[in-house]
Amino acid sequence: MTENLTRINKFISSNGILSRRKADEFVLQGRITINGITISEPGFKVNPETDKIKIDGELIKISNKKVYILLNKPLKTICSVSDEKQRMTVIDLIKIPEKIFPIGRLDYDTSGLLLLTNDGEFANQMMHPAFNIYKTYSVKISKPLEEKHKIKLTTGIMIDGIKTEPCKIRFDHPKDKQKITISIHEGRNKQVRKMFEKFGYHVRSLHRIEYGNLNLGILKAGKWRFLNSQEIDSLKKLINKN
Numbered sequence: 001m002t003e004n005l006t007r008i009n010k011f012i013s014s015n016g017i018l019s020r021r022k023a024d025e026f027v028l029q030g031r032i033t034i035n036g037i038t039i040s041e042p043g044f045k046v047n048p049e050t051d052k053i054k055i056d057g058e059l060i061k062i063s064n065k066k067v068y069i070l071l072n073k074p075l076k077t078i079c080s081v082s083d084e085k086q087r088m089t090v091i092d093l094i095k096i097p098e099k100i101f102p103i104g105r106l107d108y109d110t111s112g113l114l115l116l117t118n119d120g121e122f123a124n125q126m127m128h129p130a131f132n133i134y135k136t137y138s139v140k141i142s143k144p145l146e147e148k149h150k151i152k153l154t155t156g157i158m159i160d161g162i163k164t165e166p167c168k169i170r171f172d173h174p175k176d177k178q179k180i181t182i183s184i185h186e187g188r189n190k191q192v193r194k195m196f197e198k199f200g201y202h203v204r205s206l207h208r209i210e211y212g213n214l215n216l217g218i219l220k221a222g223k224w225r226f227l228n229s230q231e232i233d234s235l236k237k238l239i240n241k242n
Contacts, residue, residue, distance in 0.1 A: 009034065011053065013120025015060055018081065019101055020124055031056050066119045067098050068232050071209075071224040072130035072216050073114040076196035081119040090114060094224055103127060104135075104187045112137070112208030114214050115227075126212070127240045129165065129186050133238060136183040136210035137192055142202035145169075149199045153182075159194045167195075181209075212238050 009023035018026065024042040026032050032039055033054045034046055053060045071090060073079070079102045090102055094116065097188050101114040117123055156163045168183040179197055182192060189216045193203045206213045209216060212235050219225065229233075 004049055005047055007042075008039065008044045008046050008053070009042060010120060011048055012047055012055070012060065013101075013123060015062060015118065015120070017055060017060060017099055018205075019100065019103075019127075020120060022081075022101070022108045026055060032108070033057075035239055044144055065098060066122075067100060067117060068095065068227040069094060069096075069100065069116040069119065069120065069224055069229055070214060070216075070219070071114045071116060072219045072221050073106050073111055075109060075111050075223040078108060085173050093222055093237065106208060107190060107193075107206070110206045110208065111221060112206075113211050113214065114208070115211060115214075116224075116236075122197070122236070122239075125183065126235070132185045134168075134183045134185045134210070135187070135208060135212075136181060138172070138207045138209050139180045139192060139196070139203060140205040141178050141180065141196055142204060143200065145180060146173075146199075149201075152199075153195055157198055159198065160190070162188075164188075164191070164195065183210075189232065198226075 008027060009020040012018050013020045025061050027039055027042045027044070030038050030040060035052050044162070046170055048062060071093065073090055076088070077093070078087050080089050081091050081101055083089050091100070094100065098118050100116045100118045101123070103117060104127050106112065106114055115126065126133055150169055154167055156166055165184070166187050170181050171177060172179045184191065188196040192206060196203050204206070214231060214235070
């Protein structure tokens with residue numbers, strides 16, 4: 001009989017503990033054990049039916065109930081399951097029995113639409129740039145955006161030695177070139193801020209207003225809700241379309 005083996009990061013993310021990337025970090029930090037033995041290889045495979053997998057000594061319980069949550073992340077909140085500095089995390093705002101994690105992240109000083117789930121496969125697909133799931137932000141910059149810089153930003157610029165993918169930029173009001181709406185389908189660290197800073201613009205505020213075909217609606221900062229079945233199906237169709 002062939003064993004039901006799966007990669008350790010996939011198993012952890014599918015049970016809503018950590019994202020795949022974070023799970024790999026925990027493996028390299030020696031924080032994960034399989035049947036009492038510490039592993040150090042992110043590609044390690046486990047048998048969920050027979051292996052006892054622990055993170056920091058806590059046994060992972062298999063979760064079958066999938067949850068999908070939309071949060072309006074407030075400023076000064078960490079996009080993490082926990083924080084060593086004891087700052088408030090997005091998980092602190094959501095009181096449910098299931099263990100969940102954020103899909104991607106928003107910076108400490110960035111607010112707006114954040115999705116959380118315990119469905120690791122769904123999260124991985126939503127974050128992967130190959131699926132072209134656009135994320136849209138409302139941005140306030142320190143001075144009017146010049147047309148030449150707008151053109152360069154939309155076609156792609158070099159950041160940290162890698163060229164950004166083409167993006168979409170529009171002005172909320174034709175006469176106000178400091179308030180901008182930008183859509184990207186990548187998720188690099190502080191990407192939007194770095195894009196504008198490349199040309200000497202300081203980002204004064206950054207607020208995510210859309211993710212794929214979802215928007216915040218009337219949801220207030222710090223509040224959250226479950227996605228309904230139509231919204232979940234809609235996102236999965238968006239993934240499959242790409």
